[in-house]
Amino acid sequence: MQMVITVTLNPALDRTLNVDNFTIGTVNRVTKARYDIGGKGINVSKVLKNFNIDSLCLGFLGGIWEDYFLQELKRRKISSNFTHIDEDTRTNTKVVDTLQGTFTDINEAGPDIKKSELERFMDTFEDSCKNGDIVILSGGVSPSVPSDIYGKLIKIAKEKGAATILDAEEELLKEGVKAKPDIIKPNIHELTKLVNLGEDTDEAIIKAAKELVEYGIKKVLVSLGERGAIYVTQNGVYKCDGLKVAVKSTVGAGDSMVAALAYSLMNNFSDEYTLKFANACGAATVMLEGTEACTLEQVKALVDNVLAKEEKY
Numbered sequence: 001m002q003m004v005i006t007v008t009l010n011p012a013l014d015r016t017l018n019v020d021n022f023t024i025g026t027v028n029r030v031t032k033a034r035y036d037i038g039g040k041g042i043n044v045s046k047v048l049k050n051f052n053i054d055s056l057c058l059g060f061l062g063g064i065w066e067d068y069f070l071q072e073l074k075r076r077k078i079s080s081n082f083t084h085i086d087e088d089t090r091t092n093t094k095v096v097d098t099l100q101g102t103f104t105d106i107n108e109a110g111p112d113i114k115k116s117e118l119e120r121f122m123d124t125f126e127d128s129c130k131n132g133d134i135v136i137l138s139g140g141v142s143p144s145v146p147s148d149i150y151g152k153l154i155k156i157a158k159e160k161g162a163a164t165i166l167d168a169e170e171e172l173l174k175e176g177v178k179a180k181p182d183i184i185k186p187n188i189h190e191l192t193k194l195v196n197l198g199e200d201t202d203e204a205i206i207k208a209a210k211e212l213v214e215y216g217i218k219k220v221l222v223s224l225g226e227r228g229a230i231y232v233t234q235n236g237v238y239k240c241d242g243l244k245v246a247v248k249s250t251v252g253a254g255d256s257m258v259a260a261l262a263y264s265l266m267n268n269f270s271d272e273y274t275l276k277f278a279n280a281c282g283a284a285t286v287m288l289e290g291t292e293a294c295t296l297e298q299v300k301a302l303v304d305n306v307l308a309k310e311e312k313y
C-alpha cells in the first residue's frame, strides 16, 4: 500500500506567545501561550491526518519532550518510528503581536546528533521506504548533521521507487536539489539563495523555476506569503494571488502547502487545481493559532475563492 513518509530531523516543541506591542529590550507580558508539537515534517503529517491520510513520521526525538511528542502523535493517531537520541529535542519560540502585525520566530539550533544515532536513523529510513511511497523531507537539521543529508535520503528513496518532496533552505536545499527530488517548495527567500535570484518579480521567479524544471525537478512550487504562489511544472506555469484572510499565526503555512502537494499527487489533481488547493491550505493555516493544522473542511470552503491561472511563457 502506498505510504506517505515525513522526515523531521529537527522537531521542535513550538511555544507560541501572544504579546501586545512586543518590544526588544523591555519586559514583555504574554497574554496567551500555547504549545504544539512541531517541526516541518510533523506539521505535514498533522495536516495530512486532518485530510484523512495516514503517514509515518520519522526523524529524531529525545529528552524532556520525547514522551510528550509520542503521546500527542498517538492521540492524533499518527504513526511514527522516531530514532531515539540522548539530547533534548528543541523548543522553538514564536512571538505573535497582533497589534503590530508581526510574527517572530526564535528557533533553537537543536540537539547534537551522534554518529551512531544518525546511522540508526539511516537504517530506519531505508527500511521504511517502498516503491510508490511519497517521501517528504522538510525543515532544518542540527549542526552536527551533514548538509548533504537530504541528497543522500533522496537518492535512497528514488532507488526504492518512491516520489520525493523537499522543503528545506540554504545548503540543505542546494545539496538536496543535486539529487533531483520530484518536487521542491521553496519560499521566495529560499529560492533567492538557491539560484541567486536578483529580483523577486514574477518573471524572475518563473525563469528560475523553469530552469530548475529543466534541470530535472518535475515540479517547483514557490510560496510567496501573502502574495500567493507560483507553480512551475513540466506541463506549464501557474500563478495565483494570496487570499485576503485574518492572520493569527503564519507558522506552518508552508508545511500545509507541502501536505497539499502530497494530497494532490494521491488524488491526481491537475497542476492548476494543485496550486489552488495548496494556496487555500496556506491561507487556512494562517487563520489558525500557533502551529495548528488546517482541516479539509476549511480548505474546501476557501479553495473556490483562489483565482489561479495558467501563464503563457
Ligand SMILES: Nc1ncnc2c1ncn2[C@@H]1O[C@H](COP(=O)(O)OP(=O)(O)OP(=O)(O)O)[C@@H](O)[C@H]1O
Pocket: 186, 187, 188, 222, 223, 224, 225, 226, 227, 228, 229, 242, 243, 244, 245, 247, 250, 251, 252, 253, 254, 255, 257, 278, 279, 280, 281, 282, 283, 286
Ligand atoms: N498573510 C497571508 N495571507 C494569506 N495567505 C498567506 C499569508 N501568508 C502565507 N499565506 C499562504 O501560505 C503560503 C505559504 O506561506 P509562505 O510563503 O510564508 O511559506 P513558508 O515561508 O514556507 O512558511 P512557514 O515556513 O512559516 O511554514 C502562501 O503561499 C500563501 O498561500
Ligand SMILES: O=P(O)(O)OC[C@@]1(O)O[C@H](CO)[C@@H](O)[C@@H]1O
Pocket: 010, 012, 014, 037, 038, 039, 040, 043, 092, 105, 107, 138, 139, 140, 141, 251, 252, 253, 254, 255, 291
Ligand atoms: O528550524 P526549521 O526546521 O527550519 O523550522 C522549524 C519550524 O519553525 O518550522 C515549523 C513551521 O514551518 C515549526 O513547527 C518549527 O518550529
